[in-house]
Every structure is written in structure tokens, then in C-alpha cells.
Amino acid sequence: xxxxxxxxxxxxxxxxxxxxxxxxxxxxxxxxxxxxxxxxxxxxxxxxxxxxxxxxxxxxxxxxxxxxxxxxxxxxxxxxxxxxxxxxxxxxxxxxxxxxxxxxxxxxxxxxxxxxxxxxxxxxxxxxxxxxxxxxxxxxxxxxxxxxxxxxxxxxxxxxxxxxxxxxxxxxxxxxxxxxxxxxxxxxxxxxxxxxxxxxxxxxxxxxxxxxxxxxxxxxxxxxxxxxxxxxxxxxxxxxxxxxxxxxxxxxxxxxxxxxxxxxxxxxxxxxxxxxxxxxxxxxxxxxxxxxxxxxxxxxxxxxxxxxxxxxxxxxxxxxxxxxx
Amino acid sequence: xxxxxxxxxxxxxxxxxxxxxxxxxxxxxxxxxxxxxxxxxxxxxxxxxxxxxxxxxxxxxxxxxxxxxxxxxxxxxxxxxxxxxxxxxxxxxxxxxxxxxxxxxxxxxxxxxxxxxxxxxxxxxxxxxxxxxxxxxxxxxxxxxxxxxxxxxxxxxxxxxxxxxxxxxxxxxxxxxxxxxxxxxxxxxxxxxxxxxxxxxxxxxxxxxxxxxxxxxxxxxxxxxxxxxxxxxxxxxxxxxxxxxxxxxxxxxxxxxxxxxxxxxxxxxxxxxxxxxxxxxxxxxxxxxxxxxxx
Numbered sequence: 250x251x252x253x254x255x256x257x258x259x260x261x262x263x264x265x266x267x268x269x270x271x272x273x274x275x276x277x278x279x280x281x282x283x284x285x286x287x288x289x290x291x292x293x294x295x296x297x298x299x300x301x302x303x304x305x306x307x308x309x310x311x312x313x314x315x316x317x318x319x320x321x322x323x324x325x326x327x328x329x330x331x332x333x334x335x336x337x338x339x340x341x342x343x344x345x346x347x348x349x350x351x352x353x354x355x356x357x358x359x360x361x362x363x364x365x366x367x368x369x370x371x372x373x374x375x376x377x378x379x380x381x382x383x384x385x386x387x388x389x390x391x392x393x394x395x396x397x398x399x400x401x402x403x404x405x406x407x408x409x410x411x412x413x414x415x416x417x418x419x420x421x422x423x424x425x426x427x428x429x430x431x432x433x434x435x436x437x438x439x440x441x442x443x444x445x446x447x448x449x450x451x452x453x454x455x456x457x458x459x460x461x462x463x464x465x466x467x468x469x470x471x472x473x474x475x476x477x478x479x480x481x482x483x484x485x486x487x488x489x490x491x492x493x494x495x496x497x498x499x500x501x502x503x504x505x506x507x508x509x510x511x512x513x514x515x516x517x518x519x520x521x522x523x524x525x526x527x528x529x530x531x532x533x534x535x536x537x538x539x540x541x542x543x544x545x546x547x548x549x550x551x552x553x554x555x556x557x558x559x560x561x562x563x564x565x566x567x568x569x570x571x572x573x574x
Numbered sequence: 575x576x577x578x579x580x581x582x583x584x585x586x587x588x589x590x591x592x593x594x595x596x597x598x599x600x601x602x603x604x605x606x607x608x609x610x611x612x613x614x615x616x617x618x619x620x621x622x623x624x625x626x627x628x629x630x631x632x633x634x635x636x637x638x639x640x641x642x643x644x645x646x647x648x649x650x651x652x653x654x655x656x657x658x659x660x661x662x663x664x665x666x667x668x669x670x671x672x673x674x675x676x677x678x679x680x681x682x683x684x685x686x687x688x689x690x691x692x693x694x695x696x697x698x699x700x701x702x703x704x705x706x707x708x709x710x711x712x713x714x715x716x717x718x719x720x721x722x723x724x725x726x727x728x729x730x731x732x733x734x735x736x737x738x739x740x741x742x743x744x745x746x747x748x749x750x751x752x753x754x755x756x757x758x759x760x761x762x763x764x765x766x767x768x769x770x771x772x773x774x775x776x777x778x779x780x781x782x783x784x785x786x787x788x789x790x791x792x793x794x795x796x797x798x799x800x801x802x803x804x805x806x807x808x809x810x811x812x813x814x815x816x817x818x819x820x821x822x823x824x825x826x827x828x829x830x831x832x833x834x835x836x837x838x839x840x841x842x843x844x845x846x847x848x849x850x851x852x853x854x855x856x857x858x859x860x861x862x863x864x865x866x867x868x869x
Contacts, residue, residue, distance in 0.1 A: 277770035284678035353613025381798025498707020
């Protein structure tokens with residue numbers, strides 16, 4: 250009773266503090282919410298500004314801008330065909346090269362490697378993702394390009410290039426630069442991203458499923474093929490799409506090794522351009538407010554649409570429900 | 575009984591088939607294992623090749639002039655001082671602008687937006703920004719700050735880098751806050767503390783190592799960014815720390831120098847590459863250490 254009587258006195262200050270608290274609470278909640286909304290506004294502003302900036306070019310060339318392979322600053326005629334082709338071909342080739350290796354790395358890190366080796370090797374592969382893209386560009390230009398020009402390309406031209414059907418893909422002079430070299434560099438760059446996603450989802454497979462398969466006498470490969478891969482299928486595809494998103498928008502590394510030519514060549518050794526490399530290379534030579542600059546911004550808008558679609562699909566596939574299924 | 579009878583009737587052939595099948599399965603397994611080891615070695619080989627190339631070519635030309643001289647015409651003993659200082663200024667300001675916004679937005683996602691439609695959208699958009707090509711951020715800031723204000727500037731570079739920082743910090747902040755047990759929140763609220771005190775004094779403190787990790791990773795990411803700076807701070811051959819003027823940065827200077835025909839410029843580009851890469855990798859390793867200490 251005595252205690253109950255002593256409790257009421259502090260009550261007024263508590264009420265007062267709750268008022269103060271609720272005001273600062275509201276301010277804090279509001280600033281958190283505002284920061285969240287700012288992110289939305291940023292993305293919207295990126296889309297709108299690229300679209301508005303590219304509008305003069307889009308309206309001048311119409312739908313033909315997408316398919317036209319002409320890029321002629323002298324005549325002031327611009328088309329996105331060559332760079333869209335280059336972007337898609339390099340990115341898809343890069344995935345074709347990177348996915349098997351990334352799977353191998355993830356398989357190694359989750360099932361094959363002894364426990365003491367997993368962390369250092371995993372960290373090393375992740376560091377590959379931290380290397381800035383301009384470093385890949387310089388390394389590609391000064392290390393990979395000479396090797397391609399002196400060893401790999403002549404050898405391939407002499408063997409695969411002689412074949413009747415696919416020979417055309419591997420024809421032409423061995424410059425060292427070109428579509429295939431760009432795809433190779435991109436493959437090395439997206440490898441750690443894909444491998445990291447694969448490793449994470451492989452590790453999320455409940456041990457009891459794998460142990461059941463091992464208990465039946467399955468080999469490691471059979472466990473991965475029969476249990477791990479079916480279980481993680483959707484997330485693995487999501488990880489590959491994430492890598493595709495990276496490869497599509499990569500700029501500096503590609504700029505160094507793609508060869509910078511605004512025409513479509515049938516051979517993979519030929520030079521080309523991607524949307525990002527074309528923008529990076531042509532931007533310094535464009536006047537503010539010129540039609541060329543507008544064409545570059547329109548290219549940026551297209552790149553945004555393509556990578557947005559790929560990222561949206563990837564995120565949908567990697568949504569938590571699928572990963573923790 | 576039936577099984578043993580069947581086995582005793584035709585014992586030899588079955589064991590042969592089983593053994594052959596087993597050999598084939600073992601062989602496939604061994605081949606796949608060998609492939610995986612080879613794949614990992616390929617990845618490690620590329621990392622080693624990049625690092626060795628950087629050390630070999632970067633150290634070959636490194637001298638004190640790199641840190642004491644500004645960029646000069648080829649053949650006149652120039653350095654990278656203005657580029658290094660420009661990079662430090664832009665990276666620091668970019669991180670200082672971007673981190674608080676990312677921290678607040680990440681807190682919003684973890685503590686205020688549970689189950690809300692707006693939160694879902696913000697999370698999705700943040701993920702899109704996280705993976706969006708950085709060159710597009712550069713073009714955006716060019717349209718936003720360079721065209722209206724009539725020129726390239728260090729500020730524009732800082733803003734472009736800040737936009738790259740935000741989604742990285744959002745992601746790590748949200749992940750780290752979600753790892754905290756709800757009993758912690760209940761205990762603080764049960765003491766009668768307002769929610770903002772719960773977040774700032776308890777949750778942020780508990781998740782401190784994770785949040786610092788996110789900020790460090792963001793700094794590591796923007797320190798090497800080139801494409802967004804090409805369109806915003808442009809680069810500057812002279813000594814300039816004025817944020818309203820075009821500002822030099824290490825990656826952009828490397829880009830211009832590496833593609834040039836002058837031997838000493840290419841050498842300087844490699845020295846810059848060495849500085850950037852080991853700075854970035856060092857930050858990454860530091861971030862990991864902070865995270866592991868925190869756990």
C-alpha cells in the first residue's frame with residue numbers, strides 16, 4: 250500500500266517526457282522515411298533525366314534508333330544497333346564462360362574443399378570482386394591482349410577457323426582486342442558474383458537432405474546433381490541473372506579491350522562497342538546540348554531499361570521465399 | 575529370403591555390373607571434383623596474375639615524385655599528387671553524404687517498414703540502384719548538376735559517389751538490424767524509452783560493427799570508381815582543391831594515362847593502379863576483420 254502511494258508522484262514527468270519523446274519519435278521516424286523515399290526519388294530521377302536528355306535523339310531517329318547500325322558523328326546520324334549487339338553478345342559470351350567456372354568454384358567451396366581451406370579461398374575469390382573495374386581494363390589491355398594476339402587467337406584461327414560452319418566466328422586478323430577478349434575480361438569480373446551467390450544458396454541446403462543422399466551411397470557429384478542443384482535451381486538462375494546485370498553495364502574494363510569500332514563484325518575476334526564503352530569513349534568529344542550527347546543519353550536510357558529488367562528478374566528469382574524454401 | 579536366393583542363383587554377373595557401375599560413378603565423381611579444383615585454381619590464378627602485374631609494373635616506376643608532384647606533361651617528372659588528393663576528397667565527401675542517408679533508409683526498412691508496401695518498393699529500388707551500372711549514375715548527375723550549373727565540378731563527383739554509397743549502406747544496415755533479437759527491442763521499449771532512443775542508443779550500437787563494415791565496403795567501392803567521375807568531376811591537370819572546379823581523381827587520371835602513348839604516363843598509371851587496388855583490397859580485408867570482431 251505504501252509502495253502504491255509512492256508511485257504516483259513521478260507520473261507527471263513521465264507524461265511530459267512521453268510528449269517530448271513522441272515529438273522526437275515522429276521526427277526520427279520521418280527522417281528515416283524521408284531517406285527511404287529519397288531512394289525512390291533518386292531512381293525515378295535517373296530514369297526521367299536520362300529519358301529527357303535522350304529525347305531529342307529518340308524523337309529525331311524514332312524507333313529506327315534501336316536497330317540502326319549507323320554511328321556517324323560527321324553526318325550527325327546515330328543508331329544504337331551496333332552497341333546493343335555488342336552489349337548483348339559480350340555479356341552472354343561472358344556468362345557462357347563464367348557460369349561453369351563459377352559453379353566449379355561454388356562446388357569446391359561447399360563440398361570438395363577441406364574446412365580449413367574454405368575461408369581463405371572464399372575470401373580470395375571475393376577479393377576478385379573488389380578489384381576496381383579500371384584495374385581489370387588495364388590488366389586486360391597490357392596482359393591479356395598481348396597473349397590473345399600472339400598465342401590464343403592465331404592458334405584458334407588455325408584450327409577452329411578452318412571449320413566450315415563456325416569458322417566465320419573465329420576468322421580475321423589477330424589484333425588481340427575485340428568482342429571475345431572483352432567477354433573474357435567480363436567473365437573474370439562476374440565470376441566472383443555468381444560464385445558467391447551459388448555458394449550461399451548451396452550452403453543453405455539443409456544438411457539432412459545431403460546426408461540422406463550420402464547415406465544411400467551417392468557420390469559427391471551425385472549429391473550435388475540430384476539434391477543440391479534441384480533444390481537451389483531457382484536461386485542459381487537468379488545469381489546468373491545478377492552476373493548478367495553486372496556484365497551488361499560494365500564500362501571501364503570493356504572500354505580498354507573492345508577495340509572501339511562502330512560496326513557489326515561476324516567474327517568474335519573483330520572489334521566492336523558496348524553501350525557503356527561507347528558512352529565512355531564518345532562523351533569527351535560531345536558538346537553540351539548537341540544531338541550526339543543526346544544520343545549518348547538515349548543509349549544510357551536503353552542500358553538502364555535492359556539492366557533494370559534483368560535485375561528485376563534476378564531479384565524475383567532470388568526472393569527470400571525461394572532461397573529459404 | 576527371396577533376395578538371397580536370387581543373389582545366389584546369379585551371383586557373378588550382378589557383382590560385375592555393380593562393380594562396373596560403381597567404377598563409372600566414381601570416375602565421373604573424380605572428374606567433376608578435378609574440374610572444380612581446376613575452376614578454383616583458374617579464379618585464383620587470375621587474382622594472382624592481376625596482383626603480380628600490379629606489383630611488378632606499379633613498383634617499377636614508383637618514386638617519391640608520385641606523392642610530391644602534380645600531373646605534368648609527359649617527360650617532365652610529373653606525379654599524381656593532385657589526383658590522389660582529389661580522390662581522397664571526393665571519396666571522403668561521397669561517403670560522408672551517402673552514409674547517413676543510407677543508415678536512415680536502412681533503419682526505415684528494418685524498423686519502420688515491416689510489411690508495408692512502401693518498404694517493399696524502397697527495398698526493391700535500393701537493390702536496383704545497388705546493381706545499376708555506375709556509368710548511368712554518372713550520366714544522371716551530369717544531367718542533374720553539371721548541365722544546369724554550367725560546368726564540371728568536384729561537388730558533382732561527390733554527389734555521384736554518394737549515390738553509389740547509399741544502397742550499399744542500406745543493404746548492410748538493414749541486414750545487420752534484422753539480425754538483432756526482438757527481445758532487445760522489447761527490453762528497451764519495456765523500460766519506457768521512446769523508439770528513436772531504442773534505435774540510436776541500443777540497436778545502432780549493437781549493430782555497430784556491421785554498419786561500419788558496410789561503410790568501409792562502400793568507401794572501397796567508390797575509391798576505384800571511374801565511370802561516374804568521367805561525367806561529373808572530369809579531371810584536372812592542375813593542383814585544385816576547389817569543389818566548384820573540375821577535380822582530378824586517381825581512376826580518371828589512370829584512365830587517361832594508361833591509354834596514352836607516353837611511357838612515363840603509362841608507368842604513372844600503373845603506380846596509381848597499385849595504390850588504388852591495395853587501398854581497396856586493404857579496406858575490404860579491414861571490413862571483414864571488423865565484422866568478425868563484432869560477432
